[in-house]
Amino acid sequence: MTTNYNVTINQQIKQQISHQSVADLDVIPAGKNTVHLLYNNQSYHVELIDKNYNQKTYTLKVQGTIYTVQISNALDQLIEQMGLSTASSKKVNQIKAPMPGLILDISVKAGDTVKENDTLLILEAMKMENSITSPRDGVIKSVAVKKGAAVDKNQLLIEFE
Structure with a gap:
């Protein structure tokens, strides 16, 4: 399995991010659901607005702009490749x-x-x-x-x- 994350932003922008680049981020907690992020010598104020752990989606407010981010790890990617994704078939009656x-x-x-x-x-x-x-x-x-x-x-x- 790979150590990359597939990230989709606002259901449009698709990025692949390495585990190491996530580990290298300079993140400082700034309050409840709020962090201060330094990236490429720029400072960002990031607030977690909403989260859905089942669908692995997060709504973030970065510098006043709202983004919806979906993250899939190596296991999620493998399950998707095998056609065994359960997210769409969740049917509780x-x-x-x-x-x-x-x-x-x-x-x-x-x-x-x-x-x-x-x-x-x-x-x-x-x-x-x-x-x-x-x-x-x-x-x-x-x-x-x-x-x-x-x-x-x-x-x-x-x-x-």
Whole structure:
């Protein structure tokens, strides 16, 4: 496997960056989600606006300009070459309770369209409120529980179309 990263910026500019050039960057933390970067004798203020670890995309603000950056490492490249990429085939059709608990709130109903990471419901377990979020974009087929219901681990909560 190679030690290069394939980087796509704003879904247009494609670059290949070596692991060594990343290691050689002069980066100084400047606050939460903010760094000061020195590159080619120029100083840059970089802020992390958003991140999606599953898709390996990051939204950065560099000197006031927003960039969306997607990074793939050697393993990602090998999986893509083999035609085994799972990113496009992620198809979760059911949400089940990750633990026993009590349904505090339900934010969706059958027929609603949701986006990935939208909150679907709140499950109270061990005196903590847990937001159950959508794993993908889709349409809700059915909601199998009601507000105030006690649920067991692995009990069906929501189905997607």
